[in-house]
Amino acid sequence: MDSSTKNAILLLKIGVAFAFIYPALSAFIDPSAWIGYVPMWVESLVPREIFLLIFSPLEIIVALGVLFWNKQLPSIVAGVMLITIVVLNGNEFSIVFRDISIAIMAFALALSVKK
Template identity: 45%
Template sequence: MDKEKVAFLLLRIGLSFAFLYAAFSSFLAPSNWIGYFPVFIRNLVTENILLPLFSIFEITLALWILWGKYLFYSSVLASISLLGIIIFNFNQMDIIFRDVSILLMAISLVVYSYNDKLKL
């Protein structure tokens, strides 16, 4: 395996890990995670439904990124999700600053997989 493929695989594993960790941790300690949702979303959907649904979304997204098929689309979805987390929690930058790095990982996968999207 050449260096580029290894780096690409490590990016996918790293991004997937971030989503998987957050998803499983939110199942174990939901009160630690529900506060990252904007109030207007928590007013639309009860916390008992919102957090498990989002966790399932995160697990699905992580597995999709690991799978690698249609990576452009999964990486765009990951980027949008992370951007939303950053925007709606910007006042907590001391906590979410790592999400900026994770967002950049997702964007790099978008850029890297863009040519593959054109081959579909």
């Protein structure tokens, strides 16, 4: 693999990972800023504050996997998580539409990894 391809893959990894790390860390620091992004229906399963406490570490794990584990699984998980967010929040498409682009980046990363 040439250096420009390696650099492109690194940039994709950083971009996808940032999309998971920033909201997770921000939700720990200021959960009230993020609670509004958790769909109301989640409240029927678990309080939204608890959901953030559960989901945020998962996001960090996925981000670290994308950055440091040179396997397809973390990128596939990231892409599936993002598409799921879009599907479950279709009524908020004006907010979650960027998740589609990031999901495509994650799937491209998965394709770039040797099996």
